[in-house]
Amino acid sequence: MTEKKFNQKLFTRNFTFLILGQVSSLIGNFSLKFALSMYILEQTGSASVFAGLLAAAMLPTILLSPFGGILADRANRRNIMVALDFLSGLSVLIAGFAVPSEHDIFAIGTLLLILSVLGAFESPTVQACIPQMLSGDNLIKGNAIVSQVASIASLITPFLGSIFYTVLGIRPVFYTTSICFFVTAFLECFILLDHKKSQSKIKLSSVIKEEFSVSMHFLCRQQPGILKLLLLAALVSLFVTGTAVIGFPYLVRTILGLSSNHYGIAESAMGIASVSGSLLVVLLAKKIHSRHLCIVLISFGICLVPCGIAFILPLSTFPRYLILLIMFCTCQLGCSMFSTYAVSLIQSKTPEHLMGKVMSYVFTLSMCAQPAGQVIYGALFDHFSDNVYFVLIPSGLLICLIGLLSRHFLD
Known part of the structure; x- marks a missing residue:
């Protein structure tokens, strides 16, 4: 039996085991992500190759996440998570024997594709579990804690990972x-969730058609505000992914020529900023409204402008590094606030029987623009490697414009 939703206790048995599992999973995920980023950049020295691998690896998640949402609403969510995490561990273990080798980039690309397929089914399942465990104010707090766990993992793993990777290798x-x-x-395995098996035998094609029809009717007719928020997030993610995921490591490691330790310190600092952002959501939960999210977008755009100016002014390497560090940390704080509040808002307005599907659309729509952003910005940073301000400043101004236009869009 699952714990009753009127229970006001935050750290219930189920939620505690979910968080502990997320701690272990995220530490592994972030460590692997950091090491692979450093390894690929060191092997190729190209932002385009780095971006291309990340973009290709995201396609299965984008295409399969809606089906992951259907599975999360029809199967036992606990069993799904157990199976997917076991398969993830097995895939990484097998890849470990193939890297480093003469075909290591191919092996890394294959691993990223496999993890992307598994992640397409796991992400909506985990997000659908949270409102099944928590409700009311605890739902916002629970999402904030999940965000904080991710932020703390991103805070710890890069610094330790840089030392671990430098000393022991990949x-x-x-x-x-x-x-x-x-x-x-x-x-x-210790999480207990209610699950009612469907008694009817329906063809798979009919199930998929019915589930998509019901969920799209909910988004387009009943809660169009959620759809607006998802579309805005998808548009912004193109710029966020391009500048933060591709641009930041490329600027630190390749343009400035700093060590993996410098990048590890920067990632840890961004982790602190992310934790701070999720804490602010908890503290300001009753004062934040959806229309305030445009301020976050404008702030992100403003922060990119000084980053570009730093490469125009005759500054040495370390001052430029500090400017990048401060500005991207500010961006990370805002992004953490945006994602934590937006996910809680969507979950609070979604009925439980649609939770998996709607959360899969959250991931799908928000990620659709990311591969394009990664490829575009990878090519831009390679092309303007001697004048990166031609990439950073226009991007910042364009994001500010999107933020300004979204003021009425989010009302």
Whole structure:
């Protein structure tokens, strides 16, 4: 039996095991992500190759997330999470034996594709579990805690990962990550959630058609505000992914020529900013409204302008590094506030029987623009490697314009 939703206790049995599993999973995920970023950039020295691999790896998640949402609403969510985390650990372990080798970039690309397929089914399942465990004010607090766990993991792993990767190399990171996934699967075995098996035998094609019809009617007719928020997030993610995910490591490692330790410190600082952002959502939960999200977007755009100016002024490497660090940390704080509040808002307006599907659309729509952003910005940073301000400043101004135009869009 699942715990009753009127229970005001935040750290219930289910939620505690979910958080512990997320801690282990995220530590492994972030460690692997950091190590692979450093490894690919060191092997190729190209932002385009780096961006291309990340973009290709995201396509399965974009295409399959809606089906992951259908599965999350029709199957036992606990069993789905256990199976997917076990398969993730097994995939990383096998990849560890293939890297480094003469075909290591191919092996890394294959691993990223496999993890993307598994993530397409796991992400909406995890998000659908939270409102099944919590309700009311605890739902916002629970999402904030999940966000904080992710932020703390991103705070710890880059700094430790930079030392671990520099001293021991890439292969031990694979083995450690696989252990983290296996631990997560073990912890998730203790989660107890209600699940009612469907008694009717319906063709798979009919199930998919019916589920998509019901969920799209809900988004387009009953809650168009949610759809507006998703479309805005998808548009902004093109710029956020391009500048933060591709641009920031490329600027630090390739343009400025700094070590992986410098990048690790920067990632840890951004983790602190992300934790601060989710804490602010908890503190200001009753004062934040959807229309305030445009301020976050404008702030993000403003922060990119000084980053570009830093490469125009005759500054040395370290001052430029500090400017990038401060501005991108500010961006991370805003992005954390945006995502935490937006997810809680969507969950609070979505009925439980549609939760998996709607949350899958959250991931699908928000990620649709990311591969395009990664490829576009990878090419832009390669082309303007001697004048990166031609990329940063126009991007910042364009995001500010989107933020200004979204004021009435979010009312």
